[in-house]
Amino acid sequence: MKVLVPVKRVIDYNVKVRVKADGSGVDLANVKMSMNPFDEIAVEEAIRLKEAGKASEVIVVSIGVKQSQETLRTALAMGADRAILVTAAEDVHTDIEPLAVAKILAAVVKEEEPGLVICGKQAIDNDLNATGQMLAALTGFAQATNANNLEVEEGSATVAREVDGGLQTIKVTLPAIVTTDLRLNEPRYASLPNIMKAKKKPLDEKTPEDFGVDVAPRLEVVTTAEPAERAAGVMVGSVDELVAKLKETGAL
Amino acid sequence: MAVLLLAEITDGSLAMDATAKTVAAASKLGDVTVLAVGATAKDAAGEAATIEGVSKVLVAEDAIYGHRLAEPTAALIVSLAGDYSHIVAPATTDAKNILPRVAALLDVMVLTDVTGVVDGDTFERPIYAGNAIQTVKSKDATKVITFRTSTFDAAATGGSAALEDIAAAENPGLSEWVSDKVAESDRPELTSAKIVVSGGRGVGSEEDFKIIEALADKLGAAVGASRAAVDSGFAPNDWQVGQTGKVVAPELYIACGISGAIQHLAGMKDSKVIVAINKDEEAPIFQVADYGLVADIFEAVPEMTGKV
Numbered sequence: 001m002k003v004l005v006p007v008k009r010v011i012d013y014n015v016k017v018r019v020k021a022d023g024s025g026v027d028l029a030n031v032k033m034s035m036n037p038f039d040e041i042a043v044e045e046a047i048r049l050k051e052a053g054k055a056s057e058v059i060v061v062s063i064g065v066k067q068s069q070e071t072l073r074t075a076l077a078m079g080a081d082r083a084i085l086v087t088a089a090e091d092v093h094t095d096i097e098p099l100a101v102a103k104i105l106a107a108v109v110k111e112e113e114p115g116l117v118i119c120g121k122q123a124i125d126n127d128l129n130a131t132g133q134m135l136a137a138l139t140g141f142a143q144a145t146n147a148n149n150l151e152v153e154e155g156s157a158t159v160a161r162e163v164d165g166g167l168q169t170i171k172v173t174l175p176a177i178v179t180t181d182l183r184l185n186e187p188r189y190a191s192l193p194n195i196m197k198a199k200k201k202p203l204d205e206k207t208p209e210d211f212g213v214d215v216a217p218r219l220e221v222v223t224t225a226e227p228a229e230r231a232a233g234v235m236v237g238s239v240d241e242l243v244a245k246l247k248e249t250g251a252l
Numbered sequence: 253m254a255v256l257l258l259a260e261i262t263d264g265s266l267a268m269d270a271t272a273k274t275v276a277a278a279s280k281l282g283d284v285t286v287l288a289v290g291a292t293a294k295d296a297a298g299e300a301a302t303i304e305g306v307s308k309v310l311v312a313e314d315a316i317y318g319h320r321l322a323e324p325t326a327a328l329i330v331s332l333a334g335d336y337s338h339i340v341a342p343a344t345t346d347a348k349n350i351l352p353r354v355a356a357l358l359d360v361m362v363l364t365d366v367t368g369v370v371d372g373d374t375f376e377r378p379i380y381a382g383n384a385i386q387t388v389k390s391k392d393a394t395k396v397i398t399f400r401t402s403t404f405d406a407a408a409t410g411g412s413a414a415l416e417d418i419a420a421a422e423n424p425g426l427s428e429w430v431s432d433k434v435a436e437s438d439r440p441e442l443t444s445a446k447i448v449v450s451g452g453r454g455v456g457s458e459e460d461f462k463i464i465e466a467l468a469d470k471l472g473a474a475v476g477a478s479r480a481a482v483d484s485g486f487a488p489n490d491w492q493v494g495q496t497g498k499v500v501a502p503e504l505y506i507a508c509g510i511s512g513a514i515q516h517l518a519g520m521k522d523s524k525v526i527v528a529i530n531k532d533e534e535a536p537i538f539q540v541a542d543y544g545l546v547a548d549i550f551e552a553v554p555e556m557t558g559k560v
Contacts, residue, residue, distance in 0.1 A: 013515075017383035026384050038496075098352070099361050122496060126379050130352035130362050133322065137356035142426030143322050145349045148489065158430060162489045163345040164443075164498070165262065169430040170321065176426070182479065182496065183489060218361040222374065222387040230521065233542040239555045242527065242545050251504045251525040252471075252560060 001115030001152075001174075003046040003055040005080065006105055007039040007062050009071040010125045023223040026125075028092045035071045038120025040078075041180040044187040045150060046118050047079035054152045055116070057081045061108055063101050065089050069203065076198035077190030083203040084108060088215050095126055100208070100215040102134035107211035109139050114175060116157065121146055121179040132179035142172035146181040253282030253372055256332060258341035258350070259300045259309075261288060262320065266296035269444035270342040272303050272406035277399040279305040279407065280369045281338045286310070286413070289325055291318035294415075301413040309413050314420035319429035320346045326353040328421040333358055333394060337372070343398035343499075351396050360392035365499075367403040381495040381518035402443065402501035402522060435488060442491065445474035447504045450493055450520070453480035454509020454530065454549055461486050463550065464508055467557045476500065478516045494519035509549045512537025529553065 011017065011026070012034040018027045035043075049055040060075040061084040062068040072083035086104055088096050109117065122129035136143035144150075144159035148167060151158045152174075160169045162181045172178075190198070208215045236242045246252040255278045260267035271286070278284050286309045288297035297311040310332070316324045329350070333339060339354060341347035343365045355362035367385070368376030374389045375397065442448065449471065451464035461481075468475045477487035479494055493500055495518040505523035510516060512528070512535055520526070521540050528541035529552050538544040545552060 011380070016514075017380040019384045026380060097361055099356060099359075102356055124381065124495070127381065127495065128352075128362070128364050129348050130355070130364060133349065133352035134356035134362075136322075137326070137353040140424075142424075143349070143353065144427070145322070146345060160433075161345075164490060165432070165434045166488065166490045167433040168319070169433075170319075170427050171430050172427045181489075182483065218392050219363070219388040219390055222389050224379075225385050225387070227378070227382055227385050227521075230526075230540050230542075233526070233538070233540075233544060235538070235544045235546070237545075239545070239547070239552050239559060242543055243556065243559050245543055246504070246525070246527070249525065 001055050002057045002059060002112055003049055004109065004112060004114040004117045005039070005042045005046045005058065005060050005075070006119050006131065007043065007060050007071050007075050008036040008120070008123050009033050009062065009064055009068045010036045010123055013037055013124055019224055019226045023225060025093050025221065025224045033067070035074050036120050036123045038122060038180050040187040041182070041184050042118040042120050043075045043078050043080060044185045045180060048185065049152060059084065059112060059114070061086065061105065063088050063096055063104050065092050067092070072203060073198050074190065076201045077195040078188060079194070082201055084206060085203060086206045086208060088208045096215050097217050097219065098128055098130040098134050099218060100213060101131050102138050103213045104208055104211050105135050106138040107213065116152065116174060117177045119177065119179045121181055132177050136177040139177070142176040144170055144172050144176060145179040147178050148181050148183050150178060150184065253337040254335060255282045255284045255338040255340055256329070256336040257284055257286050258329065258347055259286050259288045259296060260342050260344050260346065261290045261293055261296045264290055264292035264296060266299045268299065269406055269441070270344060270401045271300055272409070273401040273404040274340060274342045274399050275303045275305050276407040277369060277404045278338065278340050281372055283307050287312065287329070287332070289317045289328065291315050297415050301415060302409045302411055304408045304411040306411055306413040309415050310418045311415055312418050312420055316420060316423040321427050321429065322349045322353055323424040323426045324421070325350050326357065327424055329354045330357045331421045336394065338395045338397060340397045340399060342401045347398050351398055355396040358394050358396065360394050360396055361390065363388065363390065363395065363397045365400045366397050367400050381514050382521065383514065400499055402499050439468065440472065440474045442474040442476055443498050443500055445502055447471050447473035448476045448500055448502045449473045449506045449508065450476035450478065450510060451481055451487065451508050452478040452510030453484060455481060455486055458486045463553045467506070467553055470557050470560055478510045507537050508553050510537050511535045512540065
């Protein structure tokens with residue numbers, strides 16, 4: 001069984017986000033970029049399935065600017081077997097919407113016929129939490145989002161999901177789409193020899209036109225603004241003072 | 253314009269707060285029809301019918317809707333979609349599972365975690381863990397939206413909308429429920445609590461989380477946790493507050509032993525009053541706190557529990 005893992009190149013999660021003064025978006029020029037953390041968890045899970053003998057091949061795919069190639073190389077260095085780069089934007093500030101991404105992925109699924117697709121549950125840039133569910137809709141596959149645990153069996157997978165009330169376990173028919181939550185696993189670091197080896201692994205280059213997908217956005221970004229700042233607070237010296245202040249302001 | 257609103261129903265009971273807040277947000281868009289879906293949904297539908305601003309409640313009661321699986325509910329919503337300009341729901345884990353599937357089946361984009369309604373096509377939503385607020389205008393014929401309930405006030409009750417039974421749609425039969433692991437608690441629900449007491453990595457163990465819980469119980473508060481505390485196994489996943497956990501905006505948020513990573517702030521910085529107790533005076537949490545106390549939580553939190 002092949003496992004397909006989409007990965008996205010996003011701003012590194014440690015970088016302080018700056019909104020551009022003209023309100024056109026977030027400044028991504030000369031900013032450190034990394035693999036979306038939830039996608040790293042997805043890559044790790046796929047590699048573990050291969051190591052356990054449940055997957056035959058791990059294919060990673062990224063849709064975005066040409067530099068997403070670096071993100072794919074990182075996934076290959078972690079242990080993925082081959083990569084597909086779909087160059088769909090020239091400017092790093094262009095975010096391809098989940099609907100268009102899902103359409104491209106659906107076309108890749110048709111070609112590759114994976115038994116399982118593991119996606120990150122959300123990208124930490126647009127925070128949409130949509131691609132996996134949309135891909136499930138377009139392929140007609142089952143979906144198991146927010147995975148906390150994944151067990152692959154013959155023809156099905158049992159997935160524990162992180163939901164508002166706790167954990168829900170469901171069984172999905174394969175092929176299926178699984179999206180990862182934080183507690184699914186702890187991704188490995190790529191070793192130096194594996195980083196060197198990754199440079200020789202196959203990386204196919206494609207465009208949205210190859211799949212007949214129109215990536216024109218459905219949502220027009222009118223403006224991007226800084227959130228309202230909180231007024232500066234005060235430091236208190238003791239629990240007594242804290243409780244007194246909270247009672248004074250009616251918070252307690 | 254007409255709005256179809258998916259009520260938040262779990263095991264037959266309505267999450268009134270989340271649903272009423274979503275009605276308040278949706279009322280700005282048009283006439284609101286609520287969809288109540290479940291193996292049992294009549295009682296929940298009857299309750300939803302009392303929310304002011306609801307004009308009708310559709311009730312789809314069928315065993316296939318028993319465990320909030322995405323595929324059958326999405327298929328049902330798609331079968332009804334033709335009559336509506338907007339399909340909306342509260343941004344809960346259930347609705348965030350279902351609505352993007354609905355949107356893709358309708359060939360439209362989804363707008364998740366919407367915090368503001370500018371007009372029928374234009375909405376505000378946070379991006380980059382709330383470090384930027386984006387205003388977006390949808391060009392799609394049907395708008396599919398989840399609303400972040402913490403930013404809307406609940407619609408009042410006192411209405412009496414009519415109930416209408418509808419037939420179940422075809423079940424794609426792709427997934428089946430196995431089990432639920434839900435902790436029983438008498439505490440208020442995290443996203444609608446007036447007071448939240450949260451613990452972070454500084455709490456140190458599951459055992460020591462009891463000091464956080466004791467303060468919460470004294471205040472009638474919900475208990476929250478940072479990602480670090482959940483990852484370390486000190487607290488269950490459904491307590492997590494943050495970018496990818498729950499977003500809360502209570503009257504009072506008390507952060508104990510939480511450093512204040514951006515990802516945590518994204519889930520609580522809209523709280524009315526924020527208190528931070530941390531022994532590290534450099535902790536970033538103090539930058540968003542209204543009241544900061546540099547102290548050992550193992551002394552300060554039990555002391556506070558005794559004094560409130």
